[in-house]
Amino acid sequence: MSAPGGIEYTRVRDLRGPLMVVEGVSGVGWDEFATIVLDSGERRHGLVLEVNRDLAVVQVLEDTAGMDPGGTRIAFSGTPLRIPVGTGWLGRVCNGRGEPADGGPPVLGSVDAPVGGAPINPVRREPPTEAVLTGVGAIDVLTTLVRGQKLPVFSAAGLPHLQLAVQVAAQATCGGEAFAVVFAGMGLTHADAAFVRDGLAERSAAGELVLLLNTADDPVIERLLTPRLALTVAEHLAFEEGRHVLVLMTDMTAYSEALREVSAARGEIPARRAYPGYLYSDLASLYERCGRIRGRPGSVTVLPVLTMPAGDITHPVPDLTGYITEGQIVLSAEVHAGGTYPPVDPLGSLSRLMRKGAGKGRTREDHPPVAAQLIAALARAREVRELADLVGRPALSAIDRRYLDLEDAFLHRFLAQGTDEDRPLDEALDRAWDALLTLPPSQLGMIPAALLDAHRAAGDDHPGGEGTPP
Known part of the structure; x- marks a missing residue:
């Protein structure tokens, strides 16, 4: 992919962690997609984070390790990052950048969509009215998940949140209507990634699952891209293909820590616990992409999973997530210690939209x-x-x-x-x-x-x- 007019820039001023500073640029805008060619011919990719006069700060998706500033060429596409979307994603396993990890060909689609996306216009939102059944009794009865809702799972280290996320992804249904699951794993160990693949193999084989896996040793920038790819794929499956789509994103704390690392590399002034001041708006830009659109088929329902460091629910990630989302499912260390699975804390959990999707004509009158x-x-x-x-x-x-x-x-x-x-x-x-x-x-x-x-x-x-x- 080349820039308009085939312009390539070679003046790399600085390489700092996952960031590259390019000077002498002209006509480059924020969020543009860049193709980076190394001396060896290897191609990497990046997104423009900031432009100041003739300087552009580019976040390199594959990281800057092994790059030589003197032998690097950069071409800007003139547009934000776009990916092909469509039913070709169903049944595929890809890495956090959307590249095949299952030995298959690249994912193709009839149309491209921008990865950045946008929140649904509140005027066009359709009120939620029907449930997504997970097959997990504690969730379905006490914190019913409703189509178009964003309902996070608050967990802590050592609790089986990944096991619960995989179980929900494998079992969830929408009353016999066309349904799909998009699972985005971020910062997973290789053992956890294998557990996810094995646990969801049956749903993947049925052509009802899109699996995006970013492991802990993958580039940190990829972790920021993974949930955006998942939501972009889900939006097309929902609003163009007419499916009800459940998006599971785990772990949002790993995502937030990646955001903090990039912010520190940029030299930004830190806010609470060194997270960037825009953490709230960044999380909202993900969570608010779920919902139903008036006049369009399908829905996007989001179930983000996050671990609370030291079990602290006032930590910035769960705290801000709670402000944006419509309730929470809290896992309890005490219940887990007693040997009960799933270790849901019923008194700490809440689904604010439950009454919209439960009751006579929806679930059961009682x-x-x-x-x-x-x-x-x-x-x-x-x-x-x-x-x-x-x-x-x-x-x-x-x-x-x-x-x-x-x-x-x-x-x-x-x-x-x-x-x-x-x-x-x-x-x-x-x-x-x-x-x-x-x-x-x-x-x-x-x-x-x-x-x-x-x-x-x-x-x-x-x-x-x-x-x-x-």
Whole structure:
């Protein structure tokens, strides 16, 4: 790819980490795509980060290692980076730059699209109304994911967030409608990358998956490009091909650290914890590309996964992510230590759009009241457990002891699930009822009486049913 008029620049003033400073440029703009040719004939690629008079700062996607300033030629394309888009991406495994990693040919498409993309115009956004079912009971019942939503997973080192992301990517469905998953892995170890490929092999073979994997030893700039490539591919599959697309991006903390590294190389003034001051707007430029567009088929739903350093939810990455997104799924070290998978913290988790996609005509009529009652009961159970630690279980009232029973039932009958178990929503809701019915009816005031009577009768009618205990 060459610049307009075939102009090539050879005056490289400086190489600094992943950045190259080119002088003597003219007519070059921000975010232009550049082709870099080394003395050996090797080609690398870059994007213009900044232009000041006749100087251009270029971030090199493959890094600047081994480059000789005196023998390097740079050509600017005159346009931002564009990639071919279309159904040719489905079933492919590529690196973080979109180059094949599965031994196949380059991905081709009928049209090209700019990688930078743009947030959806709020005026054209279609309100979310339907759920994306993940096959993970705790998510589907308590923090229902809605088409077009952005719902992050907050985790910490040592918790099985990658395992959960792979399980969701392998199981998620959209009620029988055309569906696809785009999985973007950033800063993964080679063992984790292999785990992702193995776990999603079946979905990839079915032509329902796009896999982009950036490993920890890949260039840092590639890590900044990976989620943008994923969203560009997803947007075309959704709004042009009519599919409902789920985009999983893990780990957004690795992405943010790459952004911090590039910012430091540019000599920018750091903000909180040395992250650049534009971290919020940069994350928003990714998350806000999801949604539904009025008059267009399909949807883009985003499930970013991030690790909180030292489990600190006030760290800049989870803190800013929480401001941009519509809730969060929080993983608990305490639940994980108890041997329960997935270790979701129900009281720390929230889906702000859940009521838009749950209930009669969408999931099940009893879904919203059961979820609300279960959360309220678990909050009371936590208070009772803290009291029991002080005064001992025998000193608790009979009702308080029932709340402790409910907490046990929640962990073992509802929350606990196999790592490859695809749990239907009906079964997950029935398990939620089983847990709730360990309490007497007087404690279930958030559930309509008719629903409560029907489910108590159903439990009593089946041998071994989970009706209300005597």
